Amino acid sequence: MSAITVTLLMIITAYLAGSISSAILVCKIRGLPDPRTSGSGNPGATNVLRIGGVSSAVMVLFFDMLKGALPSYLGYKIGLDAASLGFIAVSACLGHIYPIFFGFKGGKGVATAFGAMAPIGGDLALCLILTWIVFVLLTRYSSVAAMATATLAPFYTWWLDERFILPVAMLSTLILIRHKDNIGRLRIGKETKMTRKKSIKKPKT
Template sequence: MNPASSIALAIVLGYALGCIPFAVLSSRLFGLADPRTYGSGNPGATNVLRSGSRKAALLTLIGDALKGCVAVWLVKALGMGSTAALIAGVAAFVGHVFPATLGFRGGKGVATAAGVMLAAVPMAGVIALGLWIAVALLTRYSSLAALVAASSAPISGLLLTGSAAVCGALAAMAGLLIWRHADNIRRLMNGTESRIGSKKTTAG
């Protein structure tokens, strides 16, 4: 397979995996309301947690992270190279944020981005995950934790690998993730952002 075909296949595989809506599927499995109808309206683990079901939230978190991991691992296993694998991971992230299965209105991509990083640049993923946990424990703001972790990714990726391609891929994911948190940033600034564990309300 020539390089162009490998890249194209990596994008298709990654995007298809990213489109699996684990938040909606896990909510249905546990008999919960569609996560798009309450809280932030975001089909992600943090919003599913507002339903009161930690099991559904955990399943969502694991599933969303695995989408990113599997995209990278699968393309590597097919012998398509590390560059194609990284592109597949980014495609999975994009698929989560803009999934064809949910009318291109998906989640914010935190768990999927973490999965991509852990599979493609493990140490950078560990650093981002550690920052997320630390900020989340200190502030109970999932959004702030995600913003801090995302901002660290391109820097740690470049320092650890020295690769402009890795830095660029992580920067692209970080930029899109931060953009998807625009409303959260505004709420953080005016003091109305919901904290981890807050109860669900109807989505606006």
């Protein structure tokens, strides 16, 4: 089987894996509102945090990252070149953004993109996580943290392992494009800050 055929099969597989919406499935299993019609309307970990709390959001984050990491890591292990790995990773993100199993209405692909970058190395994964956490703590905006991390990711990659600059740059560009609406809301002060579901206190009896 030729490298082109393998790459095409991997691209299709990555898209189908990306199309499995962790947010929708976790919310359905846990009896939570549909994230496409609740909160911000975005079926991703941040919105699930708002409507379902920390544990549900962590589950979504883990599975969203996993569906980006697995196709990229498999492509790397079978020896595909950097450009092919980039297309596979982007395909997984496009599956998350436009899921064929859920009416093509998906999330922004941030966790899936970062998951696809993570197999490059633990040092890169650590840089991405720390950058995201720092910007969330400084701004309280998940969108700002995601865009800042995406912007810095190619520079981290150049520093740590320049072989993968191309696929990382492809993923970072996709993340930034997906946040154009957030940029507009930030400019007019209408972007929602990152919060978690508040527990409802029962009245004393």
